[in-house]
Each structure stands twice: as structure tokens, then as C-alpha cells.
Amino acid sequence: MSENSVKEINDLIKIVSKLPGLGPKSAKRIVLKLINNKENLVKPLAKTLVEVYKNVTRCNVCGNLKSINSNCMCSTKKYNQICVVENIADMWVIESTGIYKGHYHVLGGTLPAFENKNIQNGLLIDSLVTRVKKNSVKEVILATSASVEGETTAHYISDSLKDTKVKITRLAKGVPVGGEIEFLDDGTLFSAFKNRSPIINE
């Protein structure tokens, strides 16, 4: 990347090029667009970024993003179905397909495949169990990846929920082995959801 002599511009290009899907070239185009529209773009963007920085946080019950100025969805409404996903990107993909319109639980990652399974790795698993009990949830849909880690996590969760008697289902095997939810096409995701199957705890 050829260096610009203005430090502020270089700094901005560096930050923007860290965003997903953007290389130095497209970062420069974006920065140029911003600089040419200081009033219409830079000003509202700066204001919005400050607000996001100050107000947006992760709910420590459901793992979703929430504003500190309002209650999280998970505490305000009654629901009887929870779809468990690894991260917010996965949730947004499932949401955008319109297949599932219920509540979500964002774990914040997966358990390591071969380490001590008693370590929850900072994942929101205990709070999932609490949510299931508190809301008398009827079904927990495990939409973790079809990777070894995703499977390990799904098993750990179904084990943790054993005492609650909740129905636990797992996305059908239409999900390719190793398949990450975020990158599935709508059709695959749709059939995986429709054909989800119950997990039987021995």
C-alpha cells in the first residue's frame, strides 16, 4: 500500500482494511468516499460509532447483542423454542432465511474437541439451562456446525439439559461435515431445519 502523507488518512485506511471482505484497495476507495462526504457520511458515522461503542453490549444471558438502554429480548417475552448457535453471524444467516422466527441463544464459540469437557470455555451454557427451566421451553434446536467441535458442543449441551426433559433437536445432516452455518446456502439450511431430528439422551 503506497503511503499517504496525511497521517489521519493512513490511520483510517489501516482500520477500514481490517474489516471483513475489504483489502487495502477497497479500503482506500471507502476512505476517499468518506473524505469527499464529510458532512453526510463522516459526521453521522462518527456519531453512530460512538453510540455503538458506548451502548451496545453482549447480553450475558442469551449472548445476543443488546443496547444498555433497553432490556434484552430474552428477558421480556415468553417463548417455548430456542435455537442455539455458535455466534451472531450464524444467527443472522438463519434469521435472514426466515426459516425460524423464534428465540436464539448465542454460545460465543464451541468447546474444544479433545480437551476436558468440563470446561465450558466461557460459553453461555449454564445460562441456556437456566433459560430453558425458567421459560418452560419445549424445544431446543442445536444449530452448531457439523464440525468435530460443533458436534462436541451439541453433545455437551444435550447432556447439560438432560434433567430438564426439554425436547432437543439437531439440524439434519444436510449440513455438510465440517460445514459452518454462516456459509451454508439457504436451500441447505432450510432442509436442515425442516428435517431436524431429536437427540436421544441415553
Ligand SMILES: [Zn+2]
Ligand atoms: Zn439476552
